[in-house]
Amino acid sequence: MKTILQFLNIISKSTTSLDKLVLVVTLFYILIYIFLQTSTTQGNYTEIYLDNKLLKTLQLTYNQKTEILGHLGVVVVEIDSMRARIVEYKSPKMIGTRTNWISGSGAIAACIPCGVMVKIVNDSFSYSNNSEYDGIAQ
Amino acid sequence: MKNLLKYLSVFTLLIVLFYIILPIFKHNNSSVFSKTQMLMGTLVTISIWGESSSKASDTVDKAFEEISRLEEILSWQRQGSEVNKINSDSRGTWIKISTDLGRVIEKGLLIEERTNGVFSIGLQKLTKIWGFSQDLQQDVPPSENIISDWITHYPSVNAVQLMKNQDSQYSISLLNEYVALDLGALGKGYAIDSAIEILLKNGIHNAIVNAGGDLRVIGTKGNEQWKIGLQNPRKSKEIISVSLLKNNLAMMTSGDYERFFVHNGIRYHHILNPKTGMPAWSGLTSVTVQGQNATLINGLSTALFILGKEKGLKMLENFIGTEALLIPETGNPVRTKNYIGDIFTTYNSN
Numbered sequence: 001m002k003t004i005l006q007f008l009n010i011i012s013k014s015t016t017s018l019d020k021l022v023l024v025v026t027l028f029y030i031l032i033y034i035f036l037q038t039s040t041t042q043g044n045y046t047e048i049y050l051d052n053k054l055l056k057t058l059q060l061t062y063n064q065k066t067e068i069l070g071h072l073g074v075v076v077v078e079i080d081s082m083r084a085r086i087v088e089y090k091s092p093k094m095i096g097t098r099t100n101w102i103s104g105s106g107a108i109a110a111c112i113p114c115g116v117m118v119k120i121v122n123d124s125f126s127y128s129n130n131s132e133y134d135g136i137a138q
Numbered sequence: 139m140k141n142l143l144k145y146l147s148v149f150t151l152l153i154v155l156f157y158i159i160l161p162i163f164k165h166n167n168s169s170v171f172s173k174t175q176m177l178m179g180t181l182v183t184i185s186i187w188g189e190s191s192s193k194a195s196d197t198v199d200k201a202f203e204e205i206s207r208l209e210e211i212l213s214w215q216r217q218g219s220e221v222n223k224i225n226s227d228s229r230g231t232w233i234k235i236s237t238d239l240g241r242v243i244e245k246g247l248l249i250e251e252r253t254n255g256v257f258s259i260g261l262q263k264l265t266k267i268w269g270f271s272q273d274l275q276q277d278v279p280p281s282e283n284i285i286s287d288w289i290t291h292y293p294s295v296n297a298v299q300l301m302k303n304q305d306s307q308y309s310i311s312l313l314n315e316y317v318a319l320d321l322g323a324l325g326k327g328y329a330i331d332s333a334i335e336i337l338l339k340n341g342i343h344n345a346i347v348n349a350g351g352d353l354r355v356i357g358t359k360g361n362e363q364w365k366i367g368l369q370n371p372r373k374s375k376e377i378i379s380v381s382l383l384k385n386n387l388a389m390m391t392s393g394d395y396e397r398f399f400v401h402n403g404i405r406y407h408h409i410l411n412p413k414t415g416m417p418a419w420s421g422l423t424s425v426t427v428q429g430q431n432a433t434l435i436n437g438l439s440t441a442l443f444i445l446g447k448e449k450g451l452k453m454l455e456n457f458i459g460t461e462a463l464l465i466p467e468t469g470n471p472v473r474t475k476n477y478i479g480d481i482f483t484t485y486n487s488n
Contacts, residue, residue: 051176108174108181112176117174117176117181119174134170134346134364134365134366135185135346135348135364135366136348136369136377137351137352137366137367137368137381137389137391137426138351138374138391138393
């Protein structure tokens with residue numbers, strides 16, 4: 001609020017109308033830029049695949065759990081606070097499973113033996129990969 | 139009216155400036171199209187730079203189809219695959235095989251010859267004894283009797299024989315029941331090479347194919363090189379080295395941290411030494427090899443891991459254009475002269 005008041009003060013002190021316009025337009029562009037940057041990185045829904053075929057699409061805005069019948073039994077996918085994760089399947093060891101929360105557009109969690117993959121998607125942008133690295137060698 | 143025109147001119151100028159300046163601030167990844175599928179028992183991601191999303195998507199799908207086709211040939215874990223059929227077939231007879239399978243086995247036998255048999259492509263039975271298959275993994279080592287029975291019967295030479303006739307038709311012969319094909323140390327590399335071929339044939343010259351951390355790049359990412367982080371073998375969230383790759387280069391890693399179990403404080407991992415029937419405990423935790431041919435360096439990273447630092451690096455000298463980074467269990471990482479990649483000084487093997 002203080003920042004906004006300071007900004008309005010600067011505008012009021014501007015010498016000409018043109019100065020005022022330049023300031024307003026600059027602010028407008030900064031806001032648009034910030035919006036574009038955040039909207040490309042944040043996903044707004046998740047796609048659930050079984051054997052590389054799209055099975056379900058779920059909005060990240062609704063906290064929920066859904067069950068998928070994978071190759072080794074039921075796999076639970078949980079969505080909470082704009083994030084998603086694979087919770088469990090009927091194997092005590094969770095071999096080949098990436099279980100951490102994922103949230104950014106393009107992020108993937110998968111249970112390879114189950115054939116289940118969960119991907120965060122942003123429907124406004126088809127391009128993805130916001131990681132610092134283009135690949136992780138392991 | 140005059141003022142209005144002035145304001146409009148300034149407004150237009152600012153818009154033009156915005157669109158000129160914006161690409162400078164935008165991260166270059168915005169031009170990278172990526173798609174991921176589960177193939178070859180891992181996540182395969184193909185990223186293409188600088189193409190329209192429709193062209194990139196179509197081409198990536200073709201590359202995925204090719205990898206899927208190869209999986210039907212090369213994976214012993216897939217019911218009905220060509221390798222699976224050969225493993226079920228009678229021993230000591232010559233069986234005609236596909237060109238793809240022949241090429242992979244040819245590379246495998248080359249490495250086997252250069253490593254005096256510590257690298258072998260006939261270890262499927264041993265892998266099963268240890269339980270290192272995709273779906274099920276045991277957490278207790280097999281009995282010494284079972285392993286010594288396997289060692290006794292596994293041929294030290296000519297376990298797998300390959301023949302290529304004048305028409306380039308490959309045939310294979312497995313010597314006895316203890317020999318069965320496991321191309322896990324080569325298959326991903328061959329699939330990556332084949333996917334790159336598909337991309338090139340379809341006019342894609344800037345891309346990266348990453349199969350579960352084994353990868354090959356072509357071209358660049360605009361003005362930048364492809365930035366590859368190497369995972370710390372003991373801390374999965376930590377990157378210990380960064381490689382900037384361009385043009386045509388593959389990077390394959392073998393380590394003891396992907397498939398393993400710990401029993402009585404001993405780490406039993408999936409890279410097996412046919413001479414001992416046991417996991418290869420060579421003092422290394424991870425070996426990364428760089429070179430142009432992903433199939434070859436896929437096998438070399440495994441071979442180097444089994445051989446250990448001294449013998450492994452000596453073996454690598456036989457393969458011109460290959461470089462390696464070795465992460466030992468204790469001590470500092472070792473890299474060959476022209477290995478591309480900086481190691482973070484903060485890396486601690488403990």
